[in-house]
Amino acid sequence: MAKTVVIQDINATGATERNDGWWVEPLMVLGGLGLFIVYATWAAIQGEFYAMEKVEEIIIPAGANAAEFVRPYLSPICSPDLPRWFPELFSWYQWSPAFLILPFPGAFRATCYYYRKAYYRSFFTTPAACSVGGQPSPLSKLLGFTKKYTGETQFPMYFQNLHRFTFYIAALFMVILAYDAYQGFFGWEHIGYADGKNFHVGVGSLVILGNVVLLGLYTFSCHSWRHLLAGKLDCFSCSDFTSKRFDAWKRQSFLNEHHMLFAWVSLIWVGFTDLYIRLCAMGIWQDRILF
Amino acid sequence: MAKKSYETKYECHTHDVLVIGAGGAGLRAAIEASSQGLSVGLICKSLLGKAHTVMAEGGVAASMGNVDPDDGWKTHFRDTIHGGKFLNNYRMAELHAKESADRIRELERWGAVFDRTEKGKIMQRPFGGHTYRRLCHVGDHTGLEIIRTLQDKGVHSGIDVYMEATITHLLKEDGRISGCIGYWRESGRCVIFNAKAVILATGGIGKGFKVTSNSWEYTADGQGMAYRAGAELIDMEFVQFHPTGMVWPNGVKGLLITEAVRGEGGLLTNSEGERFMKNVDPERMELSTRDIVAKAINKEVKEGRGSPHGGVFLDISHRGPEYVRKKLPGMYRQLLEFADVDITKGPMEVGPTTHYTMGGIRVDADTAQTTIPGLFACGEVAGGMHGANRLGGNSLSDLLVFGRRAGLGAVEYANGLKEQPQIDDADVKAAVKELSQPFERDDGENPYAIHKDLQELMQSKVGIVREEGELKEALDELQTLKGRAKNIAVTGARQFNPGWHLAIELDNMLIASEMVARCALQRTESRGAHTRIDHEGYNEHWGKTNSTINANGEEMVIGQSTLMEMPDDLKALAYEEKK
């Protein structure tokens, strides 16, 4: 039988005695996050087909009634559509609204306590998995992480400490996204949908609703929010108010345990929602109205 | 002063008070001695905080009355005496009952976090043999909480901690203690401690038995060393078998199922599905004392109503999975992970397991001093407190109460000495030679083999139920084992060599085993944890008599001494009918 050799340098890339598939998870994360980043960047650069409210935003089959194809749908990666809301303010702006929007949820996810684990392992590979050696990946070298390890104490990792502010913005975005979801059901009249009724349920309405629910679960299962709710308290029973906060904390803690799950499902669903609207707007796929 | 020759040859440390053993009792003693401003050394065989105290699950008994306000030290005293079948050192039982609540409050002040009542006080649960709900607890890891609290307190008390050192010999000068000698487990090198007072807190003797809940450290070091140094021991026949240790599967064999499982409503049944405790103790049923439960289980198994692997069934699953997981989290997880047994779904197979030694070194109740001036003992290694049987929860409180008292006693003694006692060169030389012997034999006995044979012997012939013929056979075989032990050879170097460690420890285990067997043979009655099938029931003479053990050269002398009589007021308490 083969001899087991003593590892001389436990820091060498991949140095480990683990014989399970430790590389599977970081690879999947690398693939999954990478795919989303590439897709979102492409979608942002593409700069159109992210909404279906106006006839000129969508491709309509020849000879069809355009009014039957408009939808009160807006892709979450372009919401709020600031140039449309404030045309005068943004008259100079000629690119996709995604570039104005994405940095905020992007920052929320980039400083998220789950994603930190995910990309430190998958993208920076120091280490890629537990008890596996790892030298800095090209990406971490690019960011200058080759000298003495300083964790999250110095620029740029210093900003990880400000995760809560990205949460505040993300929570604000939830209001806007909830408005978008509401529009998906109750915003059909003013965009001039064919039958003139204001309420419809399209497949897209449900997709957008799913998006806001999943993003809500992800946003409000945040560790910083958990801290603000009551995690910062040392005594829960000391007043009625702190007791109420404790109850909320306990419920939120349940969500928080599933933060990773929500992070992934919401990410995938955001991508899917954009793709769905994009395909419909491009006329490749047809949104069905259920009732 | 000229250096003694041992001082140039070996690592030496000098303290006022030296504590051997860093479980609950040793730590508590060291904290107390140190708080009085003396220089204290604390020696442990393992790393700090790993001692067997961590295994205590059920709780620590103290009559705080948080749940049952009627509880008080008097009831606790009476319960302890009844549990000990009136063979306790009454003064120890009295001090223990009076002081344990204060020791708990002190722990809380030092940062222990007990489970709470709805009124924000320390929660207390019922336990076998206790009249009231009395056991302060933290889920099922109370021992861990206590040792960690004491450890954290201790490391800030200026105590010098010597980890992974085994002490092998106590040293004396003119009949009083002068220090001890041992070796570093890591390097195998000898180390000598000079001290005015030495406190033994080395625990029990469980490793002499085959099915035991005790860890490797339980090798009777304190009992053996004190005996060899000339201290008197008492009542070594009283070895408690925990009624419910796992008998199956192998990965958890010997693992204790805490009484808390029964306290929380666990049911004991035999293969016919009968709750057999109703035949022996219909009132208390599963909450009866340990010896009654252990014997009842033994009876079921012997009469063919046992479980497939020679135990009985213990079932808590009827309380619902959520309740079980909250109240017995450690137990639940441990069994699931170690052995794939889900206690929320079905019964466990349990049977008697060697657990605790009631007997031990004779001590003075108030100071914990042994019969050797300057030598103190507390915790399991000391005898008397628990009489013929110990109530669950009383050992943790014992550690705290008498740990503190030993610390105080040692301080008082040390302060009374005018000068540091001296260690004799010749004693050191002899001890060092003895330690090296196993390396010097080229071909000899394997220590592991002797240990295995000893465990088999003790389990089968000096176990839970005893009989004259078997005890005599056991004593014969013990002589053979002692002979074999003199011829042990070990291989390898002195650095962290477990074979050598075992070879050294076997001596003490053999001495303690002989004590148990000899005392068991002498006590011709059945009382508490000691059961003689050829002498059933109590005997009046033995009810007032302690067994004594002394060394006379190579010979072990077993004797009797009359139990200290209680003062009338305590007697009235002890014999008062239970409400």
Added chain:
Amino acid sequence: MAKAEATFHVFRGEAADAESGVEASGEYQEYKVPVEEGMVVLDAMHYIQGEDAPDLAVRWNCKAAKCGSCSAEINGKPRLLCKQRMDALPLDEPIVVSPLKTFPLVKDLVTDVSWNYKMNAAIPPFQPKEEDTDKWEVFENDVVRTQEFRKCIECFLCQDVCHVLRNHDRKDAFAGPRFMVRLASLDMHPMDARNDRVKYTKEEAGIGLCNITKCCTEVCPEDIKITDNAIIPMKERVVDEFYDPVMKVLRGIGLAHKK
């Protein structure tokens, strides 16, 4: 039926010792061990001690995952030897058992973990707000967090796996997950009087060096959610005190508690 047999590759070696002239050494030795039902790896180590290598050094005490002594690495994963069931391991290849790699080797499976005890001793002890505990009113809800942390058995597997200690060797500046848990248990204790624990956590224990790689949580045999329940909440408390400009303003105008 013939019993199954497992092949073990166990690290045998020791640190150099000038006094006795022992040189540093280390290699894997192969041992065969018959497998029994319900067996754990520690049982196998004991079998090897009893049959083949009486001088095989391994720490263990309770054999019930309650003391945290038998920490080692099994097939490269930090584990308690007493908690690793044999039936959960693939037996068709050698089972590799090695000592913790983050701490200096003593001999075979035993390492020198004394650094951890130094870190522990440096943490200021619990200091009660009220000496008379009879006056305490502390409810179960207030201690659930601290109780989780106090389940820690100090096996130091989290310290072993933490890349800040293991790979970057920042023992100079980082106390490690075990002591983040300990600091959290003190800071969240409703009766602890000290208000400098957060500062200690940042400046002495170096919590900023943790970057939430979460390996500590993965290896904890007590299932303490080290990262989610101890480190992250402590990081947030550090943010409150040291990084959050809004909190600073609020404290300045008296709308938030001064620590």
